[in-house]
Amino acid sequence: MIDKIKSKLRSELEVKLSSIYNQEINVVVEEPKTTNLGDISIPVFSIVKAVRKPLNEVVDVVIEALEQSQVYSWFKEVNRVGGFINLTFDRLVFAKEVINEAAAVTSFKYEIGKDKTVCIDYSSPNIAKPFSVGHLRSTIIGHAIGNIMEKLGYKVIRINHLGDFGTQFGKIIYAYLNYGDKEKVDENPIEELVKLYVEFHELAKENPEIEDKAREIFKELELGNPEYNKLWEHFREVSLQEYMKVYKMLDVYFDSYNGEAFYNDKMQKVVDELTEKNLLKKDAGAMIVDLGEDMPPALIQKSDGSTLYITRDLAALFYRKNTYDFDEVLYVVGNEQKLHFEQLKAVVKKMGYDFYQDIHHINFGLVLQDGKKMSTRKGKIVKLEDVLKEASSLSLAYINEKNPCLENKEEIAEKIGVSAIIFNDLKNYRTNDVEFNLEDMVNFVGQTGPYLQYTSVRISSVLEENEFDDKNINFELFMSDHSFDLIKTIAQYEEILIKAKNEYSPSVLAKYLLNLASYFNTFYAKEKIMVSDEIERNTKLTLISIIRNILDEGMKLLGMQVIRRM
Numbered sequence: 001m002i003d004k005i006k007s008k009l010r011s012e013l014e015v016k017l018s019s020i021y022n023q024e025i026n027v028v029v030e031e032p033k034t035t036n037l038g039d040i041s042i043p044v045f046s047i048v049k050a051v052r053k054p055l056n057e058v059v060d061v062v063i064e065a066l067e068q069s070q071v072y073s074w075f076k077e078v079n080r081v082g083g084f085i086n087l088t089f090d091r092l093v094f095a096k097e098v099i100n101e102a103a104a105v106t107s108f109k110y111e112i113g114k115d116k117t118v119c120i121d122y123s124s125p126n127i128a129k130p131f132s133v134g135h136l137r138s139t140i141i142g143h144a145i146g147n148i149m150e151k152l153g154y155k156v157i158r159i160n161h162l163g164d165f166g167t168q169f170g171k172i173i174y175a176y177l178n179y180g181d182k183e184k185v186d187e188n189p190i191e192e193l194v195k196l197y198v199e200f201h202e203l204a205k206e207n208p209e210i211e212d213k214a215r216e217i218f219k220e221l222e223l224g225n226p227e228y229n230k231l232w233e234h235f236r237e238v239s240l241q242e243y244m245k246v247y248k249m250l251d252v253y254f255d256s257y258n259g260e261a262f263y264n265d266k267m268q269k270v271v272d273e274l275t276e277k278n279l280l281k282k283d284a285g286a287m288i289v290d291l292g293e294d295m296p297p298a299l300i301q302k303s304d305g306s307t308l309y310i311t312r313d314l315a316a317l318f319y320r321k322n323t324y325d326f327d328e329v330l331y332v333v334g335n336e337q338k339l340h341f342e343q344l345k346a347v348v349k350k351m352g353y354d355f356y357q358d359i360h361h362i363n364f365g366l367v368l369q370d371g372k373k374m375s376t377r378k379g380k381i382v383k384l385e386d387v388l389k390e391a392s393s394l395s396l397a398y399i400n401e402k403n404p405c406l407e408n409k410e411e412i413a414e415k416i417g418v419s420a421i422i423f424n425d426l427k428n429y430r431t432n433d434v435e436f437n438l439e440d441m442v443n444f445v446g447q448t449g450p451y452l453q454y455t456s457v458r459i460s461s462v463l464e465e466n467e468f469d470d471k472n473i474n475f476e477l478f479m480s481d482h483s484f485d486l487i488k489t490i491a492q493y494e495e496i497l498i499k500a501k502n503e504y505s506p507s508v509l510a511k512y513l514l515n516l517a518s519y520f521n522t523f524y525a526k527e528k529i530m531v532s533d534e535i536e537r538n539t540k541l542t543l544i545s546i547i548r549n550i551l552d553e554g555m556k557l558l559g560m561q562v563i564r565r566m
């Protein structure tokens with residue numbers, strides 16, 4: 001709401017002033033750092049400089065133009081302070097607009113994404129390898145961006161680009177056939193396959209010839225050898241089953257699980273097109289696309305004819321463009337693949353497609369534990385399922401301390417634990433590293449997921465006990481600072497979602513929710529809700545129910561669980 005008022009003011013003033021001064025005038029409309037200066041501020045220095053007239057005269061002209069603005073009625077006071085014009089909202093007008101509109105904010109889809117499609121490539125773990133904490137970040141961030149864009153009206157296609165192809169399968173198949181144990185693999189697929197893979201490398205140190213054997217197996221797999229293909233399918237299947245457990249816990253889903261292998265028969269077309277367009281160069285037997293001075297060349301085909309990660313990504317990209325006709329495609333992948341996506345974009349540009357501009361690498365930082373990179377150390381795998389379970393059991397301990405008689409407490413603890421992990425990730429701007437400390441993140445106080453859930457639960461318990469009529473309220477009661485802070489924050493919701501989308505960062509929404517919750521808690525500490533006056537009670541209950549709805553919807557958009565008791 002505030003952004004809308006600001007941009008309306010700006011555009012109206014620019015038109016007016018440009019015509020008065022007969023030259024193009026740029027106007028800045030900002031929010032002052034401290035609220036005692038008003039709610040909106042217009043610095044006039046740059047206008048004074050542009051028109052070369054005395055400050056006072058310019059301020060007069062701008063104020064006169066302001067008075068004719070369509071949004072002038074929103075303001076109660078106009079003050080000149082040096083080179084600034086400060087405007088203060090008429091709280092009554094403002095509160096009325098916001099509250100009337102807010103009753104609906106959580107129930108409709110916004111328009112900005114109407115008729116637009118976005119493909120989001122996220123999670124995308126590698127078959128027969130553990131689901132890493134990096135994949136967890138990708139899953140959480142990608143899912144939240146998808147939800148936010150859906151709320152903004154976009155059609156969202158969620159794609160899990162499984163890493164289900166590549167030379168490692170030659171090695172795993174070799175190892176499995178020569179010293180694998182079928183039963184063990186079936187029981188504990190990923191762990192056992194990783195072991196086989198590690199063992200292969202140990203063996204290869206002494207017997208380098210097995211590397212050639214593995215390469216041969218992979219080559220045959222590519223050519224469709226039925227025995228190898230069957231094994232590959234089996235490994236893919238059992239791995240996916242493991243990942244599904246994680247997705248289920250996180251309540252994450254995809255529209256497509258087409259992984260790299262899906263593009264095996266779609267790469268030749270890309271290679272042909274690159275050849276036709278004269279973009280492929282031979283380089284020591286391999287085929288590359290030269291990308292000039294700024295970037296190393298993209299390696300499209302190895303000397304033995306096998307294709308690479310980027311070749312599969314090119315095929316996937318064209319497939320997505322043809323299948324979904326996206327307006328944007330997002331790749332939620334860690335910082336370490338920055339170059340890969342720059343190359344992908346550069347190749348598409350060289351091929352002459354404008355949509356290279358719609359390709360976005362949504363990069364993110366590392367997960368740290370005690371300041372160090374959290375990793376899957378040799379032989380010891382941090383199983384995500386275990387981490388999620390641990391978060392739940394810590395939450396359960398917390399509940400046992402605070403509210404031991406709570407019904408269904410195990411189920412609730414799981415919802416708190418998982419949401420705590422999600423929120424801990426999303427409250428940080430995505431390119432920053434995230435500190436992973438389970439005990440801190442399940443805390444009910446502080447900047448945590450449980451704190452948000454707890455705030456919503458508090459409001460819910462008040463609302464559950466009391467009926468109210470949101471038509472019979474008195475807007476005068478929203479005039480106090482602590483009420484008006486809430487009204488202003490409610491008014492920002494749509495803008496916050498748009499900002500989160502523009503930056504592809506759910507942290508914008510996460511921080512907003514923390515703010516909203518903290519303003520609520522201040523309000524709740526200062527105001528008695530269950531007063532005897534009916535209108536006053538209605539007014540307060542209306543306000544807190546709007547807050548609760550935004551909190552709940554915001555949490556859901558982030559991928560968190562909403563609960564009613566804890």
Ligand code: ARG
Pocket residue numbers: 121124125126161162163313316331333
């Ligand atoms: N499987 C890859 C990895 O774990 C991520 C794939 C990301 N998506 C893509 N289209 N390249 O590193």
